[in-house]
Amino acid sequence: MYDIVIIGAGTAGMSAAIYAQRGGKKSLMLEKLTYGGQIINTPDIENYPGLMHVSGFDFAGKLFEQASQLGASYEAASVLGIEDKGDVKVVHTDNGDYQAGAVIIAAGAKNRPLAAEGTPLFDKEKSLTGRGVSYCATCDGMFYRNKVTAVVGGGNTALDDAVFLADICQKVYVIHRRDQFRGSRTTLDKLKEKPNVEFILNSEVTDLLTDEQAQTLDRVETCDKVTGQKRQIPVNGLFVAVGQAPCNQPFADVVDLDEKGYIIAGEDTHTRTAGIFAAGDCRTKTLRQLSTAAADGAQAATEAIRYLNT
Numbered sequence: 001m002y003d004i005v006i007i008g009a010g011t012a013g014m015s016a017a018i019y020a021q022r023g024g025k026k027s028l029m030l031e032k033l034t035y036g037g038q039i040i041n042t043p044d045i046e047n048y049p050g051l052m053h054v055s056g057f058d059f060a061g062k063l064f065e066q067a068s069q070l071g072a073s074y075e076a077a078s079v080l081g082i083e084d085k086g087d088v089k090v091v092h093t094d095n096g097d098y099q100a101g102a103v104i105i106a107a108g109a110k111n112r113p114l115a116a117e118g119t120p121l122f123d124k125e126k127s128l129t130g131r132g133v134s135y136c137a138t139c140d141g142m143f144y145r146n147k148v149t150a151v152v153g154g155g156n157t158a159l160d161d162a163v164f165l166a167d168i169c170q171k172v173y174v175i176h177r178r179d180q181f182r183g184s185r186t187t188l189d190k191l192k193e194k195p196n197v198e199f200i201l202n203s204e205v206t207d208l209l210t211d212e213q214a215q216t217l218d219r220v221e222t223c224d225k226v227t228g229q230k231r232q233i234p235v236n237g238l239f240v241a242v243g244q245a246p247c248n249q250p251f252a253d254v255v256d257l258d259e260k261g262y263i264i265a266g267e268d269t270h271t272r273t274a275g276i277f278a279a280g281d282c283r284t285k286t287l288r289q290l291s292t293a294a295a296d297g298a299q300a301a302t303e304a305i306r307y308l309n310t
């Protein structure tokens with residue numbers, strides 16, 4: 001029996017564990033992959049207040065060390081559902097059941113596919129994943145050293161990926177559906193200085209073409225939304241960076257989800273069930289950043305402690 005079970009050991013979850021332990025509560029972090037969450041793949045974080053440069057890997061490692069040294073427990077488990085029994089919450093996982101007085105859901109989000117599910121492009125994207133299509137430049141970029149790659153998207157992930165790839169690849173195309181980027185101006189300026197980067201703007205990826213023999217990605221077809229002109233670009237790798245989607249279905253019995261699947265909770269992190277809180281990228285919010293995830297974790301743990309103490 002724990003005081004607080006925290007689902008997810010990303011920035012929000014680990015921040016919650018630090019605050020829970022410092023508040024004198026026995027906490028457990030459950031994580032289906034490995035601790036760190038999305039930030040673990042970011043090569044260089046430049047916007048976390050007080051830290052001018054830190055890799056996502058080092059940042060996550062320090063958070064984990066801090067939470068562990070304070071006494072937080074950690075288990076590898078995939079959560080299947082939460083049962084609300086009033087003062088006791090039972091968290092069902094593929095590794096058994098865990099009980100706690102309060103639960104903090106900090107389950108983050110997963111990479112969104114480029115194509116809509118059920119379309120032929122979605123099937124191609126799935127079958128080429130690991131055969132030319134990737135969702136993580138820092139994990140897979142080195143496979144494309146001195147080769148030609150493309151990045152799709154216009155957010156911070158796409159821009160960071162393109163900067164990283166430009167330093168190791170022969171050429172990098174940045175394909176974006178608009179001519180304005182939502183990613184940071186500083187990173188965009190850095191990218192524009194790279195001689196081996198070509199921007200393909202106002203364009204959508206309309207097809208992924210395969211090398212018949214190797215069954216790997218060979219070309220990307222784009223369509224210019226203004227002129228309607230189609231273009232086939234020979235590439236060895238395509239990095240999809242078109243945002244994230246939440247994975248909150250296992251919690252739908254105890255929390256309300258909005259139309260995009262995010263947990264409906266305000267800045268106080270309260271969900272519709274007393275004693276169950278939502279923190280970080282998995283909840284409805286306008287700004288999903290490292291700093292807001294950490295803030296959510298602190299808030300959720302503080303609210304959980306208040307709930308347990310009353």
Ligand code: NAP
Nearest residue numbers: 047114153154155156157158177178182241242243244288
């Ligand atoms: P994001 O900010 O949501 O950007 C997704 C991008 O993909 C947008 O440019 C969007 O285009 C485009 N897009 C969405 N669906 C598409 C589709 N079907 N086809 C083509 N393009 C599509 O996602 P993100 O870049 O992964 O970032 C997620 C959050 O993490 C953000 O808050 C971001 O700031 C943060 N983050 C921060 C850092 C950092 O601070 N270093 C690094 C990585 C991520 P539109 O612009 O036209 O909508």
